[in-house]
Amino acid sequence: MTAKEIMTTPALTAGPETPLETIAELMLTHRISGVPIVDSEDRLLGIVTESDLIEEERRTQHLPRLSLFGLALVREGTVKDAYLASHQFIAREVMTKKVFTVHPDTPVTEIAGLLVQERINRVPVVAEGKVVGIISRADLVRALHRSALL
Template identity: 45%
Template sequence: MTTPVVSVAPETCVSDVARLLLERHISGVPVIDSAGRLVGMVSEGDFLRRAEDGSHRHGSWWLRLFSGSGANAAEYVKTHGRSAADVMTRDVVTVTEDTQAGDIAHLLETKRIKRVPVVRSGKVVGIVSRADLLRGFAAQRHAPAVPASVEDETIRKQILEEIQAADWAPTYGVSVVVVDGIVQVWGVVDSPEQGEALRVAATNAPGVKGVELNVSSIPAYAWGV
């Protein structure tokens, strides 16, 4: 999973949510209330339904007749609302930290979603996307098909804790995969120095045999897109 998780509040303005998705190069973001509870997800798909560009289609009158006033009213809120709470998907599919990668892949496929929040005791602690799964499978391409060892998981948690506590950590987060003591770090960084700091943090963890850094930098001009 990727951690820490970028999130928004229910009252966050729709335009601010859209800007966040563009700046962080992500396609969806969890909506978390003041108590830390997951209440919804806003994705790029939700913005495709927006009417602000004047392209919203009202559909045929007979379809609206059979869908009922309640459904029509809910659709209006989604296409005209101004906050994350208005446009978000409320029925969010989640997994736990113990959910197997194969089960997550099956979930993403059957539910036709691109990402799923990872929840611990009702709080979001990470998010797994299709890209995260591909990274994990790539990292284990030469490893036997067995669950990660206790040692590998301990190393992974130590590295993530070190990164999360750092004031230089990437604004979006990174994915860390450990197989037989070999660490793979994936993510997006703002500078080469940030990538080097990730390498050092991973190298310093007890039990690490090697580090493979798989990060890309965001060009300065990309922030103005």
């Protein structure tokens, strides 16, 4: 069994200028944990994962605050500016640029090893430099289960 037999196609992708809010909505709507970032010709530039979004949110939790008798108070006039500044990031600013990929003819056993060894949840399938599909851990488990039933 190979990648082309189990991959989800077409892969849901986004461009490098896509706002993170849009990417988060895609992930939630489609129940996926990562979105490959591609250029106008579908060439892979990076990937935005749940971990990237969580890390960005953690990193930007810097709203100016004052404390009074143990109560956290947010300074007037800075809340809106700080919130907007921390929520206007785009994909290219937070995407993981080192992305593991597989070819459509890559054996499923090799893909399983890659996901486990590199501790990743999904891998884009790339042919001739373009993203043609994606394989998640769920896709892999589904395929292994299906093959065990045959």
